[in-house]
Amino acid sequence: MLDYKLLAALAAVVDQQGFERGARHLGLTQSAVSQRIKLLEARLGQPVLVRAPRLAPTALGRRLLEHARQVQWLEHDLLEQVPALGESKQRLRLAINADSLATWWAPAVSEFCARPPILMELLVEDQDVALKRMRDGEVAGCICATPQPVQGARVHPLGSMRYRALASPAYLARHFPRGPSPEAFRTAPVIVYGPDDRLQHCYLALHGFREAFPHHLCPSSEGFVRLALAGMGYGLIPEQQVTRELEEGRLVDLDPGRHVEVPLYWHHWRHGGRTLDALTSHLLATARQWLAPLDDR
Numbered sequence: 001m002l003d004y005k006l007l008a009a010l011a012a013v014v015d016q017q018g019f020e021r022g023a024r025h026l027g028l029t030q031s032a033v034s035q036r037i038k039l040l041e042a043r044l045g046q047p048v049l050v051r052a053p054r055l056a057p058t059a060l061g062r063r064l065l066e067h068a069r070q071v072q073w074l075e076h077d078l079l080e081q082v083p084a085l086g087e088s089k090q091r092l093r094l095a096i097n098a099d100s101l102a103t104w105w106a107p108a109v110s111e112f113c114a115r116p117p118i119l120m121e122l123l124v125e126d127q128d129v130a131l132k133r134m135r136d137g138e139v140a141g142c143i144c145a146t147p148q149p150v151q152g153a154r155v156h157p158l159g160s161m162r163y164r165a166l167a168s169p170a171y172l173a174r175h176f177p178r179g180p181s182p183e184a185f186r187t188a189p190v191i192v193y194g195p196d197d198r199l200q201h202c203y204l205a206l207h208g209f210r211e212a213f214p215h216h217l218c219p220s221s222e223g224f225v226r227l228a229l230a231g232m233g234y235g236l237i238p239e240q241q242v243t244r245e246l247e248e249g250r251l252v253d254l255d256p257g258r259h260v261e262v263p264l265y266w267h268h269w270r271h272g273g274r275t276l277d278a279l280t281s282h283l284l285a286t287a288r289q290w291l292a293p294l295d296d297r
Contacts, residue, residue, distance in 0.1 A: 003043075007068040009036035010048055014057055014065060014138055015093070040064075057136055065137025066152060066269065069093075073140065073273030091121040092275060095130040095142035098193065099161060099238050100264065102221035104290030105143075112282040118275065126196040134267055140276055141268035149267055156284055158264045159291025165203055165254040166242065167234035172252060174231075180255050182209055190215040191227050191235035199236040202260050225251075236260060240290070263294050 012022035013033060023033040041047050048061035057065055096105060101124060112118065123133060130144040134153060149155040167175075175188035185207070190200050192215045204210065216233050218224050225242060228235050234254050245251040266283055268276050 002067075003040075004068070004071065006036050006040040006043075007064055007071075009033045010040060010057070010061060011065055011068050013037065013049065013055070014061070014136070017055055062135065062137040069137065069140055070269060070271045070273070073276060074271075091119045092141075092279065093121045093123070093139045095123045095125045095133040095139045095144075097126055097130060097143055097264075098124050098219075098221045099241065100143055103161075103238055103241050104287070108283065108286045108290055109279070112279060118279075126194060129196045131267060134269075140272050141266065141279070143264055143266055145263055145265070147263070147265050152271075153267050153269050154280075156266045156280065157294050158266050158283065158287040160261045160263045160294055161291060162239045163199055163203075163236040163260045163262060164239055165234055165258070166237045166246075166251040167228055167254055168231040168250065169252055171228075171231040171234060172254060175234075176254060180207055182207075182211075185209045185213055186211060187214065189233040191224055191233040192217055193221075193224060194219045199260055199262070203236055203258075206258060206260075207255075261292070264291060 008026065009022070009028075012025045013019055014022075016022040016025050019033055019037075020030050023030040026033065037049060041049075044060065046060055047058050048064060050056050050058055101122065109120075113120065123130075123139060125133060125142070125144075130142040131146050131150065133139045134142050135150050143158070147155060147157070176184050178184075185204060190213055192200055194217060200213075200215070201210075204213070216227060218227055221241065224235055225237060225245070227233060228237065229245065229250055237251070239246075239259075242251055264287075266280065266287075268280055
């Protein structure tokens with residue numbers, strides 16, 4: 001039989017990204033958590049964690065984490081049905097892209113989280129890499145741009161977000177006085193969310209431009225818009241995030257009529273428990289209010 005105290009130690013170390021933080025989360029000493037991981041590895045005869053260059057679960061560790069998450073949520077369901085057993089303190093751990101979090105996610109799930117109270121822990125990841133959190137067993141569900149599910153999970157299309165190349169009028173007058181051109185793309189600063197953000201590459205490819213370009217890195221959806229408003233660069237911004245700025249003319253299209261559509265898919269573990277299944281049903285019913293149908297792409 002598996003010792004779930006050992007699996008809890010593994011989950012805490014991975015979730016908190018460190019032995020010390022994992023120990024604090026469990027209310028244990030760092031030495032105690034380290035001993036539990038060593039004991040788990042000794043019993044299995046192989047490592048469950050890679051310590052360097054970045055703390056991460058091994059392939060076996062990922063399988064154990066997936067199992068531990070599913071057991072936690074099955075236990076959560078049982079406690080909901082039999083309150084005399086105790087109170088569940090489980091949080092629904094999900095990976096979501098920053099632009100969804102800044103636009104449609106909160107209104108789409110607020111009603112679901114209110115009755116009964118559902119607690120969430122949201123990890124912000126680019127829509128192209130959130131699925132890695134699923135593969136590593138770190139989250140119960142994620143939103144990403146990939147339709148291919150990981151083993152043991154299900155995937156559902158949610159819709160698409162439209163991104164437009166936007167900037168302040170002053171910025172466009174300074175860097176694009178004659179409109180988009182290879183010469184301007186080579187020198188005009190772009191705002192990029194992070195190293196995994198490929199939206200600007202997709203947009204530039206529409207113009208046949210595949211060279212290097214100067215760019216700011218700004219890992220914040222709100223900060224991204226602020227940089228664009230301040231005239232520091234142009235960027236691919238979700239249309240629904242800047243409705244007022246577009247209406248007021250504080251942001252304008254670099255290339256009117258041209259945009260990038262990003263499909264979004266909801267991934268979740270097959271045996272994640274009733275709460276995760278209920279969230280899935282809720283998302284499929286509400287996302288259509290905020291996202292464009294994928295068939296319209």
